[in-house]
Amino acid sequence: MDSDFAGSLGDGHDHRIGDADGCHEECDRSDASENQLHEARRLFHFLAHVVA
DSSP states (O other), rough: OOOHHHHHHHHHOOOOOOHHHHHHHHHHHHHHHHHHHHHHHHHHHHHHHHHH
């Protein structure tokens, strides 16, 4: 049996979580776009009622 015990200890702090903030930033951008769309719809409906 040939195991690489020293190699397995070499990356002891690398937990492969990647960029944790990247997901949050992407989600925030998505939320902002959704909020803008929602506000545009509200404005459209408001103007439609004012004109009618």
